[in-house]
Amino acid sequence: MPVCVFSEGAGPGAQVPAHLTRIPIALITTSTDCSNKTVKGKVVKKCPLVSLASDNVILKTVIQEEDSPPNSSSQSPSINVILFGALAKDFNQTVNQGDVVVASGFTVGKSPTVHKDKLHPCNLLLSGDDACIYVTLLPPPLLDPRSPPAAKRSSALSAEVSRATKAPKYTYVRLGDLKPGTVVNVYGVVVFFKQPFKSRGTDFCSSLKITDQSNQKIGCTIFCQLEDHPKIFQIGDIIRFHRVKTQSFNNSITLVTSFGFSVLVFDGAEGGSMEPRTSSRSFHIDQEDRQTVEELRSWAAKQALVPPVPTIPLSAVSPKAYFDLTCQLLAKAPIDTTCTLLRVWDGTRCPHTLLNVIVERNVTEGPTSFSQERESLIANILVYDNHTEFARQLKPGDFLRIYNLRAIPGSSKVPGLTSSQSEEVDHLAFHLHGGTAYGRGIRVLPENSPAVQELKRVMEAFPEDDKDELNDSEMLDIWSTPPEFLEAGAVECSTERSCGHDTQLVTLSEVKRSDPGRVHHVRVQLRSYEPRRLHQALKLYCSKCTSMQDVPDDELVAGLFSEAFKDSGPCSPPPWAVSGRVNAPGDSPGSPKRTLSVHMSTQLMSEDKSKELIFLMGSTLEETRRLAAGYRNIVPVMSSAGHLALLDLLAPFLFRGRKTYYGCKRCSEAAVREPSCAEGVEMIDEKIIAQALGVQLLQFVLLMNLQLQDATDTLDVFLWRDAEAFFGVLAEDVAANQEAQNIIHQTMDSLCPAEGSTGGHPWMDLCLTAYRAEDDEEQNQTYYQICHSTVTKPFSAQSNANPA
Numbered sequence: 005m006p007v008c009v010f011s012e013g014a015g016p017g018a019q020v021p022a023h024l025t026r027i028p029i030a031l032i033t034t035s036t037d038c039s040n041k042t043v044k045g046k047v048v049k050k051c052p053l054v055s056l057a058s059d060n061v062i063l064k065t066v067i068q069e070e071d072s073p074p075n076s077s078s079q080s081p082s083i084n085v086i087l088f089g090a091l092a093k094d095f096n097q098t099v100n101q102g103d104v105v106v107a108s109g110f111t112v113g114k115s116p117t118v119h120k121d122k123l124h125p126c127n128l129l130l131s132g133d134d135a136c137i138y139v140t141l142l143p144p145p146l147l148d149p150r151s152p153p154a155a156k157r158s159s160a161l162s163a164e165v166s167r168a169t170k171a172p173k174y175t176y177v178r179l180g181d182l183k184p185g186t187v188v189n190v191y192g193v194v195v196f197f198k199q200p201f202k203s204r205g206t207d208f209c210s211s212l213k214i215t216d217q218s219n220q221k222i223g224c225t226i227f228c229q230l231e232d233h234p235k236i237f238q239i240g241d242i243i244r245f246h247r248v249k250t251q252s253f254n255n256s257i258t259l260v261t262s263f264g265f266s267v268l269v270f271d272g273a274e275g276g277s278m279e280p281r282t283s284s285r286s287f288h289i290d291q292e293d294r295q296t297v298e299e300l301r302s303w304a305a306k307q308a309l310v311p312p313v314p315t316i317p318l319s320a321v322s323p324k325a326y327f328d329l330t331c332q333l334l335a336k337a338p339i340d341t342t343c344t345l346l347r348v349w350d351g352t353r354c355p356h357t358l359l360n361v362i363v364e365r366n367v368t369e370g371p372t373s374f375s376q377e378r379e380s381l382i383a384n385i386l387v388y389d390n391h392t393e394f395a396r397q398l399k400p401g402d403f404l405r406i407y408n409l410r411a412i413p414g415s416s417k418v419p420g421l422t423s424s425q426s427e428e429v430d431h432l433a434f435h436l437h438g439g440t441a442y443g444r445g446i447r448v449l450p451e452n453s454p455a456v457q458e459l460k461r462v463m464e465a466f467p468e469d470d471k472d473e474l475n476d477s478e479m480l481d482i483w484s485t486p487p488e489f490l491e492a493g494a495v496e497c498s499t500e501r502s503c504g505h506d507t508q509l510v511t512l513s514e515v516k517r518s519d520p521g522r523v524h525h526v527r528v529q530l531r532s533y534e535p536r537r538l539h540q541a542l543k544l545y546c547s548k549c550t551s552m553q554d555v556p557d558d559e560l561v562a563g564l565f566s567e568a569f570k571d572s573g574p575c576s577p578p579p580w581a582v583s584g585r586v587n588a589p590g591d592s593p594g595s596p597k598r599t600l601s602v603h604m605s606t607q608l609m610s611e612d613k614s615k616e617l618i619f620l621m622g623s624t625l626e627e628t629r630r631l632a633a634g635y636r637n638i639v640p641v642m643s644s645a646g647h648l649a650l651l652d653l654l655a656p657f658l659f660r661g662r663k664t665y666y667g668c669k670r671c672s673e674a675a676v677r678e679p680s681c682a683e684g685v686e687m688i689d690e691k692i693i694a695q696a697l698g699v700q701l702l703q704f705v706l707l708m709n710l711q712l713q714d715a716t717d718t719l720d721v722f723l724w725r726d727a728e729a730f731f732g733v734l735a736e737d738v739a740a741n742q743e744a745q746n747i748i749h750q751t752m753d754s755l756c757p758a759e760g761s762t763g764g765h766p767w768m769d770l771c772l773t774a775y776r777a778e779d780d781e782e783q784n785q786t787y788y789q790i791c792h793s794t795v796t797k798p799f800s801a802q803s804n805a806n807p808a
Contacts, residue, residue: 007094007137020106020138029069029081032126034112042108043128045069048082052263053096055206055229063092066123067105083124084115088131099139109134174246176296180218184252187262191296192216193272193304194241199407199445200226200233201390202559208233214243217303224248224259232267235281237405237447237455238328240272240309242300244280244293271454272309274301281450315405315455318383319352323413323432326442329406330455332463333398334382335370337363340662340742341539342438342629344395346385348404351462353381356413359433360384367746370400378466385409387446389438389626390558394446403456408444410435438626499755499768501525502729503792513716515772520786524772528712528719529765530756535708538748542739544702546668552707555666555739556654562625564655568642569622575643577603580678581619588623589630600627603641603648605678616688617679619648625655632659637693641676648676650697657699658690662740665690667699674698704735706748710790712770713762721772721788729794751795769793 020042027041045067053063068082085107087095099105110128118125130137177188192214200208208230215221224245226233234243249262268280268287278294280287316327331348338344345361347370361384365372374382385406387395398404412433437444449456505523515524535541545552577583581603588598603619617637620628632638638659641648650657653672656664667674679688679696694701706727712719728734731751737744756765771792779785 007091007098007139020108024108026106029067029083029124032083032112032124032128034114034126036112038110038112040108041110042106043067043069043083043110044104044106045083046104047099047101050099050101053092060089061092061229063087063096065095065099067107070104081124083126083128084117084121085110085128085130087135087137088129091130091135091137095137099137103139106138108136108138178218179214179216179220179222182220182222182250182257182259184250184257186250187247188250188259189244189246190214190216190222190248190259191242191244191300192222193300193309194236194239194243195221195309196239196443197234197236198440198443199447200230201440203227210234212236212243215309216300220257222257222259223253226261226265226267228261228265231283234267234269235283235447236269237281237449237453238272238315240304242270242272242297242304244268244270270297272301272304273454274298274305276301276454279452317350317352318354318381321354321356321411321432323356323411325411326408327411329404329409330449330459331383331404331406332459333370333400333402333404334374335368335372335400336395336398337368338392338742339363339386341740341745342389342392344387344392346387346395346398346404347382348385348406349378349381349383349463350459351381351466354383354432356432358383359431361386364746366750367742381466383434385434385436387436390440391436391438391444391446398446398448403449403451403453403459405447405449405455406436406445407447408436408442410437499730499770499793500796501769501771501792502794503771505771505792511716512712512714512719515719515774515788516717518774520774520776522774523791524774526712526714526770526772528714528768528770529762530768531711531713531718531762531765533708533710533752533756538745538752541706541708541748542735543705543707544666545705546671546700546702548671548700549668551668551670552705553702555704558625561655564652565623565625565628565640568640568651569624573643574646575601575621575648576646578648578676578678580606582606582609586631588627600631607678607680617693619676621648628659632661636660637688637690639676639693639697650674650676650699653699657697658693660690663736664739665694666702667694667697668702671700672698704739706731706735706738712768719788721790723790725789726791726793729792730790731795755795 024040024042026044027036029043029045032043046069047065048068049066051064053061055061063086065085065087066082067085107128107130109132110130113127113129115121115123115125115127117123174189176191179190179192182188182190193216195213195215197212198210200210203209206229207227210226210233212224212226212234213221214224236243244267245259246266247262247264248259251258251260266282266287268282268289270280271277278289278297280289315330316325318329318331321327329348329350331350333346333348335347336344337347339361345363412435413431436446503523505525507523507525509525509527510518512526512528515526518524540554542555543552544555583601583603585599586602588600600623601621603621605617608616615635617639618635619639619641620631621641621643623631623640628638628640639657640651640655640659642651643649653667653669653674655666657667657674658665675698677696677698679693690701705724708723708727710721710723712721723730731748733744733747738748754766755768770790772788773791774786774788776784777787
């Protein structure tokens, strides 16, 4: 439940639900029954809102009991109250120090700070749907107005109550009058903005520039949770900041978020809506605010700050252009780990022949077929790199604005689909490249926005699809889906043992009673598994030190590349290398061309193998991935003490096409050396390169924890060493290939369906091995692992029979 605010004067106790009973703070212990109980007190301390690593928030406050009931032996006892999640955010925005609150739905825990703060030995913990805070201001006490001191105190109290109950009066500073080192409130017109991106911590970061009638352009940097970022749709929007801090940077004033920061965004069009865009549940707009917004709208229109055409429809797109597109998402499908297909329309027809992207029907979210007329209006958009994470959250039917979309003419080939996607010449392709330069990104528009209302008006001219119009051949042309697959159900599968052990079937309860070191044959069902996000099952394993680690995420790796790029200085190439430069891929029109340093083996060049291996310096992660399409092996390097050196081994030391290879930091003695091929070896592979560089190659492995069940018991087992044989895919392929990832997804969905009871899950014949090992506390434990077992398709009806 949220924070409930009552009208002044009634007192929170009078309006709290009648079934709740108040308990004195002094009587609270860890054994107290907290059901249907409340605690009342005055807020005497309110700490700042703190973000946790798990994308949660926490807030601590101290309340003091002012009117202890007669049975309370303590005078004005105080207690720490800890609030979590949405309740903490509501409390932070709504409750002020001095307010009287009533807490319900709490639990009691021991206070770790009791010896330091000398408060109650327990804490009140509030989280979840049952927790609630009721709040109001206490009415001011009655004082004798004839007493001058009393009159002063009465005046002060009245002012305090007025400040808390009435909307505060804010003072706004013109951008031309900003001074460094102050916290201010400002209005401005957006002249540039970037979509939020994940920072190294738990927050997201975005940047923008604003201006006003002073003609000063001020940069703003915002760090906060994603939902709290300003919802800017286009240049010309009006923005209001409260409590932002001014800083001096490169002889210019910039604005950054500070404690209590809040933001509202208004449509920048003259006569537009006064309804602000914000995630805040409490904000105030008065007539002066409306007047300020209208004045900025009028001024911006005269200065031509608002683009006359904020977005370009598909019917007006020109080849090679960068443009913003307002559209509706009809369907989406993953291409690979770095690319997602969005199928969109805006009610207009592009005059150019568009790239046709073929994807499998079973990986598509949304309709897989459309009428012939609707299909002619649909554009296929390929979004890359950091935008794929946001694309996963999109739902068919969402209205989108896609910024800095690129129309690429000529030959286009879809990544990851080379086996089924033929190269199409003279087709127009739409790409949303990685990064946030030029405001590049995707924004979901609310249905009540003017842009969406206009889009709906255009779309209404086209009738809804008649599904009966489609025939099988049309569907085959569009989605490359065999007609006989259209009525097929989910892919079903079972398992079989591939071992040669001569042993009888046993139950799970018998397995648990057996000694370690034995092999067991069982017939079981899959009750649950972890991790549910299957990409987290991919690990990196060192065969030398037997350590296992998570695969570093793109944010961490991109940061390592960025640091190496910034730290790169002059460098003398080794004597066995010849140096050159290549153009950095992905430069946008109008931006200065950037070149990258490359170093190649003279021996390989003499053997006409110049593209077999290059050492690349000064590139970003995105640039390295793109260049990997043209070179067989790329080793990213940096300058260290004037010599070539490998990047931190948390980053891949080798790129081979779409595959990346990592090294063990503990076991490697990394140095840049020239690889040498043995006589008769035609191709340099990752093992030869790792050996030459002194890198202990890490192996991609799959690690999952499965909970099995039968009629007698449940058992947690690992799927690790035989995971590749179990799924029939290589872990190395899972790291780079969407098709391999889909095989695992489909297998787990079949063995452990999301719907229905666990008793309906298919039965599996498995071979288990039991062994002893130390746990995290160095205690010997018995563990179980699946071995010599493989998934079989199709799933036989017999395997669904309960063995009992």
